[in-house]
Amino acid sequence: MMKSASLPPVEIPPPDTGNLHPLLHEIRHALARLLEEGEPTIIDLRALPLAPGEERRLEEALGEGEVEITLQALGTTRITETRYSGVWRVVHLDANGEVLGKTIEITTVPTLLPAQPGEMARALEELEGALGSEDPGE
Amino acid sequence: MKKETTLAELLRQQGVSRRGFLKFCSITASLMALPPSMVPAIARALEQARRPSVIWLSFQECTGCTESMTRSHAPTVENLILTAVSLDYHHTLQAASGSHAEEARKVAMKENWGKYLLVVDGSIPLGNPGFSTIAGIPNLEMLQEVAEGAAAVIAVGTCAAYGGLPHAAPNPTGAVPVSDIVKDKPLVNVPGCPPIPVVITGVLAHFLTFGRLPELDGLGRPLAFYGNSIHDRCYRRPFYERGQFAESFDDEGARKGWCLYRLGCKGPITYNACATTKWNDGTSFPIESGHGCLGCSQPDFWDGGGFYEPLSRLPGGGTAGLAAAAGAGVAIGLGASWLARQRQLKARGQAEEDSR
Ligand code: SF4
Numbered sequence: 408m409m410k411s412a413s414l415p416p417v418e419i420p421p422p423d424t425g426n427l428h429p430l431l432h433e434i435r436h437a438l439a440r441l442l443e444e445g446e447p448t449i450i451d452l453r454a455l456p457l458a459p460g461e462e463r464r465l466e467e468a469l470g471e472g473e474v475e476i477t478l479q480a481l482g483t484t485r486i487t488e489t490r491y492s493g494v495w496r497v498v499h500l501d502a503n504g505e506v507l508g509k510t511i512e513i514t515t516v517p518t519l520l521p522a523q524p525g526e527m528a529r530a531l532e533e534l535e536g537a538l539g540s541e542d543p544g545e
Numbered sequence: 546m547k548k549e550t551t552l553a554e555l556l557r558q559q560g561v562s563r564r565g566f567l568k569f570c571s572i573t574a575s576l577m578a579l580p581p582s583m584v585p586a587i588a589r590a591l592e593q594a595r596r597p598s599v600i601w602l603s604f605q606e607c608t609g610c611t612e613s614m615t616r617s618h619a620p621t622v623e624n625l626i627l628t629a630v631s632l633d634y635h636h637t638l639q640a641a642s643g644s645h646a647e648e649a650r651k652v653a654m655k656e657n658w659g660k661y662l663l664v665v666d667g668s669i670p671l672g673n674p675g676f677s678t679i680a681g682i683p684n685l686e687m688l689q690e691v692a693e694g695a696a697a698v699i700a701v702g703t704c705a706a707y708g709g710l711p712h713a714a715p716n717p718t719g720a721v722p723v724s725d726i727v728k729d730k731p732l733v734n735v736p737g738c739p740p741i742p743v744v745i746t747g748v749l750a751h752f753l754t755f756g757r758l759p760e761l762d763g764l765g766r767p768l769a770f771y772g773n774s775i776h777d778r779c780y781r782r783p784f785y786e787r788g789q790f791a792e793s794f795d796d797e798g799a800r801k802g803w804c805l806y807r808l809g810c811k812g813p814i815t816y817n818a819c820a821t822t823k824w825n826d827g828t829s830f831p832i833e834s835g836h837g838c839l840g841c842s843q844p845d846f847w848d849g850g851g852f853y854e855p856l857s858r859l860p861g862g863g864t865a866g867l868a869a870a871a872g873a874g875v876a877i878g879l880g881a882s883w884l885a886r887q888r889q890l891k892a893r894g895q896a897e898e899d900s901r
Binding site: 424425449450451453454455456457458459461478480481482484499505506507508510518519523525526 | 568569572575778821
C-alpha cells in the first residue's frame with residue numbers, strides 16, 4: 408500500500424442534522440400501527456434533509472432482510488426488505504440508472520408489487536388469443 | 546384530437562405498464578412535495594387528465610431557466626410531464642421559427658382559448674418597447690395578448706417572478722415582473738436563478754393533477770417548495786446553533802464544514818427547496834459545496850448589499866434575517882428541520898383533505 412503524503416489529516420466530524428433518530432422513531436411508530444391497526448405508511452426520504460453520511464448511517468441502521476425484488480417498469484425499481492420485517496426500502500431509478508425517488512414503506516406487501524386488475528384482464532385476453540380459443544377451458 | 550387523449554392512455558400507448566404509471570404517480574407526488582398517501586388520488590386524477598396546451602414566452606432572460614428544466618436530473622419523469630402537456634410554443638425549443646412559430650402560437654391560442662397554460666421566463670421592459678421583441682412584437686404587447694386567453698400563468702425564474710437581474714439597480718430597461726402586467730389571472734411565481742427543475746415540473750404536475758395551481762405563499766410561490774427557508778433545512782444548522790462559523794473560505798472551520806453565515810450565507814432569509822431537492826443529479830447544493838446561499842429565489846437579491854456580507858451587517862435585511870433565525874432556533878435539540886417538516890406535513894394534510 409502506498410504511504411500517504413505529508414498532508415496533515417483533516418478531521419471532519421460527521422455532520423448531524425438530528426433527523427436520523429426521529430426518522431427511526433417514525434418508522435417504529437409506523438410499524439406498530441401496521442401491526443395493531445393494519446395501516447401501512449410510506450415515508451418519502453426526499454422530503455427530509457440528511458447530511459452527507461447520514462444516509463449511509465440510515466442504511467446501516469435498517470440493514471438487510473430476506474427479500475430483494477427488482478421491477479422493470481419505467482426504469483428499474485429496487486425493493487429490499489430491511490432487517491425489520493415489514494419495513495421496506497424502495498428505490499426508483501430511471502432508464503439511465505439515476506435515482507428518481509427513495510421511500511421507506513412500512514407494509515406487508517409494497518404497493519407496486521401486486522398484479523394490476525386492468526393488466527390481468529389484458530393478459531387473459533392475450534393468453535386466450537395465443538391459444539386461439541375464446542374459452543380455453545372448454 | 547390528440548389533446549383529448551388522457552394521460553393514462555398516452556402512457557399506455559408509449560408502452561408504460563400500470564406499475565410504471567403508479568411509479569410515475571409516486572414520483573410525481575414526491576415532486577409536488579405531497580405525502581405518499583396521496584398517490585392513489587393522484588393516480589385517479591392523472592388517469593382522467595387531458596393534455597393542456599402550454600405556451601412558453603421568453604422575454605428579458607438568459608435561457609438559464611429553460612436550460613435548467615431540460616437538463617434536469619430526472620429525464621424520464623420530466624419528459625413524461627412534458628409529454629403530458631402539449632408544448633405548443635417555445636421559441637428556443639421548437640423547430641419552427643419566424644412567422645411559422647408565430648403562426649403556431651396563434652393556432653394554439655385560438656384552439657385552446659381560455660384553457661391553455663402560459664409560462665413566462667424573463668422580465669418585461671417598460672422603458673422602451675424596442676428593448677426586447679420577438680418577431681418584431683414588443684414583450685409587453687405579446688404578454689398582454691397571450692395572457693388574455695390563458696387559464697393560468699406560471700412565472701418561471703426570478704426575472705419573471707420579481708424582475709431579477711434586468712430589474713437590478715439602476716434597472717436600465719425599466720424591467721418589471723409578470724405580476725405587474727397580468728393582474729386578472731391565477732399566477733404562480735417559481736423564482737430561482739434558475740429555479741430547481743423539479744419545482745417547475747412539480748407545478749406543471751400539480752396543474753395536471755388537480756386542474757388548478759398549488760397553494761401559494763405571500764410572494765406567490767408554491768408553499769410545497771418554498772415553505773421552508775434554506776436555513777431551516779440546512780444540514781449545517783447544528784454548527785450555526787453551536788456558534789461554529791467559518792470565517793474565511795479556507796480556514797479550519799470551512800474545512801470542517803461549519804456554518805457559512807459569516808461568509809454571507811443568505812439561507813436564513815431565503816425560501817427554496819435546494820437543501821432537500823439539491824442540484825446536478827441530486828449531487829449537492831451551494832452550501833454543501835462550501836459556498837453560502839445567494840438568496841436567488843428572493844425579490845431583489847441582486848441589490849441585497851453584497852453576497853459575501855453577513856446578514857447581520859446588512860441594512861434592513863440583516864435584522865429581519867437575524868430575527869427569523871433566532872425565532873426558528875427554539876426548535877433545536879429535536880432537529881429543527883424535522884419540526885419544520887412536520888409543520889409542512891400538517892399543512893399538506895389540509896391539501897389532502899381539499900382534494901378528496
Ligand atoms: S446560515 Fe447558511 S450555512 Fe449556516 S446553517 Fe443557515 S443556511 Fe446553513
